[in-house]
Each structure stands twice: as structure tokens, then as C-alpha cells.
Amino acid sequence: MELLIALAIGVLFTVGVYLVLSKSLLRILLGTTLITHGVHLLLLTMAGLKTGASPLLGEKAESYVDPLPQALILTSIVISFGVSAFFIVLAYRAYRSAGMDDVEGSKGERP
Amino acid sequence: MNNILVLPILIPLSTAVILIFFKDKLRHQRGISVVSGLLTMLVIILLVTRVHADGILTLQMGGWAPPYGIIFVGDMFALLLVMTASLVSFAILLYSFSSIGEKREKYYYYTFFHFLLVGVYGSFLTGDIFNLFVFFEVMLISSYALISLGGTKLQLRETAKYLLINIVSSTLFVAAVAYLYAAVGTLNMAHLSQRITEAGQGGVINVIAVLFLIVFSLKAGLFLFFWLPGSYSAPPPAIRALFGALLTKVGLYAIIRTFTLLFVNDTELTHNLIAWMAAATMILGSLGAVAYKDIPRIFNYNVIISVGFVAFGLAAGTQDALDGAVFYLLHDMLAKALMFILGGLIITAAGTDQLSAMGGMIKKYPLLGWMFFILALALVGIPPLSGFAGKLLIIRGALDAGMLTLALVGLGSSFMVLYSLIKVFRLAFWGNEPGNKRPAVSLKGATAVAAGLLVLVIAMGIGADPLYAFVSQAGDVLASPAEYIQAVMMKE
Numbered sequence: 332m333e334l335l336i337a338l339a340i341g342v343l344f345t346v347g348v349y350l351v352l353s354k355s356l357l358r359i360l361l362g363t364t365l366i367t368h369g370v371h372l373l374l375l376t377m378a379g380l381k382t383g384a385s386p387l388l389g390e391k392a393e394s395y396v397d398p399l400p401q402a403l404i405l406t407s408i409v410i411s412f413g414v415s416a417f418f419i420v421l422a423y424r425a426y427r428s429a430g431m432d433d434v435e436g437s438k439g440e441r442p
Numbered sequence: 443m444n445n446i447l448v449l450p451i452l453i454p455l456s457t458a459v460i461l462i463f464f465k466d467k468l469r470h471q472r473g474i475s476v477v478s479g480l481l482t483m484l485v486i487i488l489l490v491t492r493v494h495a496d497g498i499l500t501l502q503m504g505g506w507a508p509p510y511g512i513i514f515v516g517d518m519f520a521l522l523l524v525m526t527a528s529l530v531s532f533a534i535l536l537y538s539f540s541s542i543g544e545k546r547e548k549y550y551y552y553t554f555f556h557f558l559l560v561g562v563y564g565s566f567l568t569g570d571i572f573n574l575f576v577f578f579e580v581m582l583i584s585s586y587a588l589i590s591l592g593g594t595k596l597q598l599r600e601t602a603k604y605l606l607i608n609i610v611s612s613t614l615f616v617a618a619v620a621y622l623y624a625a626v627g628t629l630n631m632a633h634l635s636q637r638i639t640e641a642g643q644g645g646v647i648n649v650i651a652v653l654f655l656i657v658f659s660l661k662a663g664l665f666l667f668f669w670l671p672g673s674y675s676a677p678p679p680a681i682r683a684l685f686g687a688l689l690t691k692v693g694l695y696a697i698i699r700t701f702t703l704l705f706v707n708d709t710e711l712t713h714n715l716i717a718w719m720a721a722a723t724m725i726l727g728s729l730g731a732v733a734y735k736d737i738p739r740i741f742n743y744n745v746i747i748s749v750g751f752v753a754f755g756l757a758a759g760t761q762d763a764l765d766g767a768v769f770y771l772l773h774d775m776l777a778k779a780l781m782f783i784l785g786g787l788i789i790t791a792a793g794t795d796q797l798s799a800m801g802g803m804i805k806k807y808p809l810l811g812w813m814f815f816i817l818a819l820a821l822v823g824i825p826p827l828s829g830f831a832g833k834l835l836i837i838r839g840a841l842d843a844g845m846l847t848l849a850l851v852g853l854g855s856s857f858m859v860l861y862s863l864i865k866v867f868r869l870a871f872w873g874n875e876p877g878n879k880r881p882a883v884s885l886k887g888a889t890a891v892a893a894g895l896l897v898l899v900i901a902m903g904i905g906a907d908p909l910y911a912f913v914s915q916a917g918d919v920l921a922s923p924a925e926y927i928q929a930v931m932m933k934e
Contacts (some may be wrong), residue, residue, distance in 0.1 A: 345929075351610070356602065358605060363606065363609045363610070363613075366609075366610065366612055367609075368612050369613075370613045370614075370616045370617050370620070372617060372618075373616075373617055373620045374617075374619075374620040374623075376620075377620040377621060377623060377624035378620075378623060378624065379624075384576075388917070399623075400620075400623065403572055403616075403619070403623075406572075406576060407575075407616050410576070410579045410583075410612075411612075411613075413583065414579075414583065414586075414605070414609060414612075417583070417587075417605070418602075418605055418606075418609070421598065421601055421602060421605065422591065424593065424598060424600070425598045425599065425602060428593070428595065428598065429791055
């Protein structure tokens with residue numbers, strides 16, 4: 332199971348990196364989202380995917396899955412959500428006031 | 443009561459929250475900020491004296507014993523950095539009163555300022571690797587807001603780049619934490635150090651170490667600094683000073699902490715890598731500092747050179763070199779903040795940041811000119827000033843470790859620093875004033891702030907001996923991680 336997920340994470344990283352290296356700001360944004368997904372899945376996978384009950388004591392199970400990585404992922408998700416929201420608004424602002432969507436076109440001289 | 447250890451984080455945090463309610467009342471905002479800055483400094487001076495007397499302070503959040511809870515660790519290294527950061531940020535706060543402009547101030551400038559400080563102090567004090575990530579994010583998100591605040595075209599463009607670099611490096615940070623957790627199964631730094639030693643630093647741990655090095659180097663501008671010169675040119679001078687003095691230093695702190703505490707059992711690979719990266723950073727930074735003719739870029743490349751120099755101290759790894767790295771880090775925070783403030787004043791006075799359009803300012807602004815001159819000498823490391831002791835210790839440590847080439851690169855980069863700063867001094871202050879004469883601008887308040895920092899820079903040079911007692915205590919913990927581990931794991 333870990334191998335399959337690892338392959339999926341690899342694909343997510345590959346596609347994400349490819350998108351980040353493209354020209355349009357929107358595609359870069361999508362790329363960062365995919366990389367973030369990849370890294371969250373990685374966190375889940377690296378802690379082990381052994382079967383067990385969800386980490387709720389009410390389940391009264393023999394064994395539970397590791398609760399720590401789930402907490403870490405939850406933290407990381409909200410952080411990347413905040414940053415993505417900021418990035419989207421920034422891209423919108425750059426598009427509105429500078430007409431900028433093409434990253435290559437945003438080089439040039441200092442103001 | 444060890445609870446005092448959380449105050450350097452709690453004070454700016456509550457200040458930032460309170461300031462949200464005073465959006466349009468600038469006088470209140472400034473007053474509260476000043477009070478909070480003074481309080482933080484007071485608390486930290488108390489903390490430093492306490493740690494100097496009794497050794498490392500730890501605080502277990504919520505009373506959970508390590509490694510299960512989050513722990514805050516105040517060793518001398520972290521506390522000295524927090525102390526310097528609080529001094530520097532207070533000076534920058536005073537400088538922003540006169541330089542940032544009402545419009546920016548009204549849009550939560552001081553709130554972001556204090557959230558940034560929360561992130562910086564928290565990163566220095568935490569003893570948990572994932573908590574370090576969270577404090578990094580607190581710091582970075584505030585820095586995104588500060589770098590884009592005002593929304594000029596240049597700022598928008600540079601924020602997009604800065605944001606992208608940091609999103610990528612933050613995801614890599616999470617990936618590195620995931621690998622590390624899979625390899626050793628803990629997140630507490632002291633416990634990690636124990637576990638890595640038990641497991642033996644094999645191939646997997648080395649790969650993780652290099653991944654951490656890449657992450658922190660992206661943040662600190664060690665070799666992977668391609669984003670830094672552009673991004674740090676975009677915001678106004680006060681914010682630039684804050685970034686130049688604090689942000690890269692947090693990355694450096696993280697490198698030093700991880701490579702003196704966690705990955706210490708196989709230094710052959712990692713420390714050689716750091717040494718080469720440091721050399722490349724110093725050389726490339728020197729080239730940039732010499733090449734440009736505008737003040738922001740010259741200064742930004744100077745930031746890069748000093749990052750390389752501190753990393754070089756870490757790579758040398760002897761007791762002397764580590765002491766020197768701490769000393770140089772403290773000096774560099776003070777001196778770089780002063781450099782950016784003086785740079786901001788020069789730009790305000792001249793009305794341009796291009797050196798080719800300046801000249802003859804020494805007649806109207808003699809104080810500013812001579813202050814910049816003394817600062818340039820301090821940054822190069824002329825003996826009575828603050829840069830000397832750190833450089834001397836690092837070079838001596840490197841020679842003990844047999845790193846002659848690197849020592850020569852380090853000394854060579856000092857000459858380049860001198861050349862680039864004296865170029866600024868010569869072109870801005872000597873020569874003839876350019877045709878379009880500008881009326882003299884009053885810079886009294888900001889000059890007083892700069893003078894205060896300059897006094898600290900000089901005092902740090904003259905008082906190097908008493909300060910060394912504190913610095914060597916910091917260096918001891920870096921040289922022998924056992925002390926840190928014992929303080930965290932054994933208490934109670």
C-alpha cells in the first residue's frame with residue numbers, strides 16, 4: 332500500500348513541479364497546490380498505513396492509527412490554505428493593477 | 443518560575459492582537475508598540491541574566507513532559523539572539539515612525555510587525571521541529587504581508603516571487619519532517635538527537651540532513667539566495683531593515699541548531715557541503731556587492747556575504763569557530779539593521795537610490811556620512827568595532843581545522859565588503875552635488891535612532907571581553923549537544 336501511495340505522491344510532485352516551472356501565474360498557483368497535496372499525503376504515508384481504528388478512544392479498538400501525523404497534516408493544511416488564499420489574491424491584484432499574468436513578462440527594469 | 447520564558451512570544455502576540463482594534467488611531471498604535479518593545483527587552487534581559495547564572499531554562503507547555511509535549515528551550519544561544527532581535531526591532535520600530543508613512547501605518551503595519559516578531563522569537567526559542575515550522579510560517583506570512591503592503595507594481599511582482607520560493611521551501615520542510623518522523627519517530631529536538639545517535643547516522647539520515655540543509659538554505663540565503671536581492675529591494679527601508687537584520691538570521695539559526703544538535707554523528711558529508719556552500723555564497727555575494735551601483739542591491743549582497751561567513755564558522759566546527767559564529771551573528775543583526783536604516787536615510791536625503799545620481803552629501807549631512815563610514819569599518823571588522831571579534835574567532839577556528847582556502851575566501855570577502863561600502867560612501871558623500879539641488883531634509887529623529895544603534899555597535903566592539911562570557915556559554919552548548927539534551931530530557 333505504501334508503495335502505491337508513494338508512486339501517487341511522486342506523480343503529484345512531478346506534475347506540481349512541471350506546473351510551477353510554467354509561465355502563467357495561475358498554473359504556478361495550481362502547481363503549488365498539487366505539491367502541497369503531495370506533501371500532506373507524504374506525511375500520512377511516512378507515518379505508516381497499518382490498519383487500525385480511527386484515533387477516537389470511544390472506538391475501544393485493539394489498535395489505533397498514529398494520531399500525531401493527522402494533527403501535523405491538519406496544521407499544515409490550514410497554513411497552506413491561508414498562504415494559497417493570499418497567493419490567489421496577490422495574483423488577482425497583480426493582474427488587475429499591473430496586467431500581469433505572464434511571469435516572463437514581469438522582468439524588466441526597476442521602476 | 444520558568445513561565446517567564448514564554449513572555450518574549452506572548453508580549454508581541456498580545457500586542458499584535460490589541461493593535462488590530464486601533465486601526466485609525468496612529469498615536470495609540472505607536473504608544474502601545476513602544477511599550478511592548480520596552481517590556482520585551484526588559485523580560486529578555488532578565489532571562490539572559492538568569493540563564494547566565496543557572497544554565498539552560500526549559501518550559502514544558504501544558505506540563506506534558508518531553509518528548510510528548512511541546513517544549514520551549516532558552517539556552518544562551520537562543521536568548522542572545524532574541525535579545526539582539528528585540529533591540530534591533532525596537533530601533534526599527536522607532537525608525538518606521540518617521541519613514542513608513544501614514545497610509546501604510548493605517549493598514550495594520552504595526553500588527554504585522556509584531557506578528558513577525560512572534561515568529562522570529564518563537565523560532566529561536568522552540569525545542570520542537572514541527573513547532574519550528576509553524577513559527578517559520580508565522581514569520582513568513584507576516585513577511586508576505588509586510589513586503590506587499592502598499593501594493594506598488596514592483597512590490598507585487600517581487601512578492602509573487604518571494605511567496606513562490608517560500609511556499610516551495612515550506613512544503614520541502616514538511617516533507618523533511620515527514621521523512622525524519624518516519625526514520626526516528628519523534629519531533630522533539632533533544633529526543634531526535636538522542637534517537638539519531640542511537641540509530642547511527644546512516645544513509646537515510648544523511649539524506650534527510652541534506653534536505654533540511656536545502657530548506658534552511660533557501661530561507662537563509664545560503665548559496666540558494668537567487669530570490670533575495672530582488673525581493674529585499676521591493677519594500678520600504680524600514681521593512682527592508684527588518685528583513686535584512688532578522689529573517690535570514692532565523693534560517694541561519696535553524697541551520698546552526700540542526701547541525702550542532704541533530705546531525706552531528708557524520709559530519710564528513712554535511713559539514714563539507716556547508717563549507718562549500720559558504721564559500722560559494724561569499725564569492726557570489728562579493729561579486730554582486732561589487733557589481734551593482736544602487737544602494738538596495740549593494741546592501742542585499744552584503745547580507746548574503748555575511749550569511750556565508752556565519753555558515754563558514756559552523757562548517758569549521760571548532761569551539762573557537764562556533765563562538766565566533768555566535769558573536770558574528772549578534773554583530774551582524776545590529777550592523778545590518780543600522781546599515782539599512784542609514785541606507786534608507788541616504789535614499790530619503792538624496793531622493794534616489796542610484797549612486798550615479800548622488801554626490802557631495804557630506805556638506806549637508808556630515809553626521810550621516812561619518813556614521814556610515816564607521817559602520818562600514820565595523821562591518822569589515824576593524825579592531826575596536828563589533829565585527830572584529832567574531833571574524834577573528836572564526837578565522838582562527840578555521841585555521842585550527844585546517845581550512846586555509848576557506849579562511850582566505852572569508853578574508854577576501856571582507857575586502858569586497860569594504861570596497862562595496864566605501865564605494866557607496868565615496869559616491870554618495872564625496873564629489874560634487876549633481877545639478878538638481880534638493881533642499882536639505884530634516885532627518886533628526888531617524889538619525890538619533892541610527893546613532894543609538896551605532897553606539898551599540900561600538901560598545902559591542904569595545905565590550906567584547908565581558909560579552910564573550912555570554913557568547914562562550916552559547917558556544918559551549920553548540921559544541922556539546924549533551925548539555926542541551928540533558929536540560930530538556932532530565933528535568934522533573
